[in-house]
Structure formats: structure tokens, C-alpha cells
Amino acid sequence: NPNYEFGGNAISIKDLKEIPREQLRLVKALGQGAFGEVYQGFFRHRIGDAVEMPVAVKTLPELSSTQAETDFLMEALIMSKFNHPNIVHFIGVCFDKHPRFIVIELLAGGDLKTFLRESRPKPDRASPLTMKDLLICIVDVAKGCKYMEENRFIHRDIAARNCLLTTKGPGRVVKIADFGMARDIYRADYYRKGGKAMLPIKWMPPEAFLDGIFTTKTDVWSFGVLMWEVMSLGYMPYTGCANREVMSLVTSGGRLEPPTNCPPQLYAIMTQCWHPNPEERPSFSLILERLGYCMQDPDVIRAPLPVYAKPPSSE
Numbered sequence: 001n002p003n004y005e006f007g008g009n010a011i012s013i014k015d016l017k018e019i020p021r022e023q024l025r026l027v028k029a030l031g032q033g034a035f036g037e038v039y040q041g042f043f044r045h046r047i048g049d050a051v052e053m054p055v056a057v058k059t060l061p062e063l064s065s066t067q068a069e070t071d072f073l074m075e076a077l078i079m080s081k082f083n084h085p086n087i088v089h090f091i092g093v094c095f096d097k098h099p100r101f102i103v104i105e106l107l108a109g110g111d112l113k114t115f116l117r118e119s120r121p122k123p124d125r126a127s128p129l130t131m132k133d134l135l136i137c138i139v140d141v142a143k144g145c146k147y148m149e150e151n152r153f154i155h156r157d158i159a160a161r162n163c164l165l166t167t168k169g170p171g172r173v174v175k176i177a178d179f180g181m182a183r184d185i186y187r188a189d190y191y192r193k194g195g196k197a198m199l200p201i202k203w204m205p206p207e208a209f210l211d212g213i214f215t216t217k218t219d220v221w222s223f224g225v226l227m228w229e230v231m232s233l234g235y236m237p238y239t240g241c242a243n244r245e246v247m248s249l250v251t252s253g254g255r256l257e258p259p260t261n262c263p264p265q266l267y268a269i270m271t272q273c274w275h276p277n278p279e280e281r282p283s284f285s286l287i288l289e290r291l292g293y294c295m296q297d298p299d300v301i302r303a304p305l306p307v308y309a310k311p312p313s314s315e
């Protein structure tokens with residue numbers, strides 16, 4: 001029975017809050033998760049309660065391998081230990097029988113990458129977002145990353161696709177919501193997933209894809225790429241490059257160019273996150289400090305978002 005250590009103490013399946021299935025009702029599929037479907041549903045805190053709380057439910061298909069079962073359990077163990085406003089909140093599990101469920105707070109705005117792409121300026125309407133909106137998204141993720149750094153947790157897959165929004169509208173909060181890569185290191189053969197095709201090469205620093213070295217400074221590099229994703233409104237990094245090309249580009253010092261209209265103060269933070277020497281990369285607390293100055297800087301806040309430009313064919 002696998003257990004898991006976080007912030008100094010070990011937990012195992014018996015520590016997970018078991019939810020009686022009759023307090024749960026699944027309504028509709030939200031999207032395809034790494035395991036089975038992710039559903040939107042409702043959770044009643046107590047059987048008789050009139051009030052129901054909207055939730056997301058991750059499901060494990062009945063015909064799953066033992067490995068998939070272990071992975072599913074591990075993901076629940078990992079999420080159950082976090083307690084931070086910028087990390088998706090774990091509610092409980094239904095592990096008593098198949099199908100197994102992980103019940104999580106519902107983030108109704110969808111993932112950050114899709115949101116950014118939908119928010120691009122169109123020929124007939126400018127982007128609904130301002131530079132401040134983008135900066136707030138970046139700061140939200142930085143806060144979640146700082147919390148993980150303080151708890152010596154390495155995420156290994158910080159990217160816009162793995163972040164979710166409470167809502168698309170104003171007042172949106174961005175939360176880190178996928179722990180698939182971190183989960184895999186708890187598996188003996190983590191290289192099983194690591195078949196080159198499965199590694200997020202474009203979000204990884206050289207020491208990670210060359211030597212398999214992962215530290216919090218790996219997440220700092222990935223965070224820099226996430227900043228670039230946000231400021232480019234959801235472009236694929238190194239557009240048109242294959243993973244192999246990116247590996248040789250990055251190892252020989254090549255880096256992502258500043259996105260159109262990206263304030264130099266923000267691009268400066270990205271390049272610091274992409275320092276070839278991991279120790280030279282800033283901590284997330286230092287990154288948050290620097291982002292705080294950007295938030296106070298009128299030259300940054302007042303910078304206009306790019307207006308509509310004919311998208312390049314490859315994007």
C-alpha cells in the first residue's frame with residue numbers, strides 16, 4: 001500500500017477522506033482526463049442537506065491496470081496534502097469500489113491555455129484582457145509555485161495547460177491543477193512515462209532533459225515558459241520547432257523571443273528563469289517580489305496588448 005511523504009509526514013490511503021457515493025451526483029463530462037473522464041457534479045456534505053456544492057469528479061475506468069490504480073491513488077494523496085488558494089482543492093475520494101472517484105473543487109473557467117487563446121484580439125474585437133489581467137494570472141501561478149517550493153514539492157510540469165480558472169470573467173483566480181508528472185516519480189519505473197514523447201521538453205531546462213535532474217529550479221524554468229505562454233496569449237513555445245530542435249537550441253543558449261508588446265520588465269524575469277545554471281535562477285519568492293514591482297509599474301500595467309495581426313500559418 002503506497003504511502004507518500006509531504007512536508008515532513010507520511011500519509012496513505014487510510015488518511016484520505018472517503019465520500020459516500022450517495023452524497024455525489026455526476027452531471028456531465030467536462031473533458032478527457034489522463035485517466036478517465038472528468039465530470040462536473042454536485043456534492044452534498046450530508047445526506048439530507050438541501051445545499052449541494054458543485055464539484056469536479058475524476059474517474060478511474062473500471063478496467064484499469066494495477067499501475068493506473070496506484071497512480072490514481074497517488075494523485076489523490078498528493079492533492080490531499082496541499083492547502084493553498086492557488087492549488088486546486090481536494091475534497092475527497094470514493095475508493096470503496098469501482099468506478100473510483102477523486103472529488104475536487106470545480107474550476108468552471110477551464111484551462112489557462114484555452115482561455116488565453118480564446119482571449120486573443122479578433123478582427124472585430126480587441127482582446128477583452130488587459131496587461132494587468134495577464135499579470136494577475138502569472139502572479140496566481142507564482143503564489144502556488146512558492147507554496148510548493150516552501151514545501152519542497154517539485155511539480156515537474158508547470159504549464160498553462162495544467163492550470164485552471166475559477167471563471168473566465170473578471171475576478172478569475174488561476175490554480176495549479178494537474179500533478180501527473182510529479183505523481184510519476186513515485187512510480188518505480190518513472191521512465192515508463194518518460195519515453196521522450198511524453199516529456200514536456202519545451203517546458204524543461206537542459207539539466208532535466210539531458211541528465212534527468214529535477215529540483216525546484218526545474219519548476220522555475222517551466223514557470224518562465226508559462227509566463228511566455230501568458231504574454232503571447234497561448235502560443236505554443238518555439239512555434240514549429242520539434243522537441244529535438246528545441247533541445248539543441250536551448251543547450252546552445254537559444255531562448256524564446258519576447259512576445260509582441262511584452263514589457264521588458266516581464267521578459268527580464270523570464271530570462272532569469274531560463275539561466276543555464278539552475279542555482280542562478282531566482283526562487284519563487286524572489287520572482288513574486290519582482291512581479292510585485294511590475295504590478296506597481298505604470299509602464300508595465302499601461303502597456304497595450306497586441307492588436308489583431310494575421311496569425312502566422314504554423315501557429
Ligand SMILES: CN1CCN(c2ccc(C(=O)Nc3n[nH]c4c3C=[N+](C(=O)[C@H](O)c3ccccc3)C4)cc2)CC1
Nearest residue numbers: 030033056104105106107108109110111161162177178
Ligand atoms: C466554454 N468553456 C468550455 C470549457 N469549460 C471547462 C472545461 C474544463 C473544466 C474543468 O475540467 N474543470 C475542473 N475543475 N476542477 C478540476 C477540473 C479538471 N480537473 C482535473 O484534474 C483535470 O485533470 C485537469 C487538470 C488540469 C487542466 C485540465 C484538466 C480538476 C471546466 C470548464 C468552460 C467553458
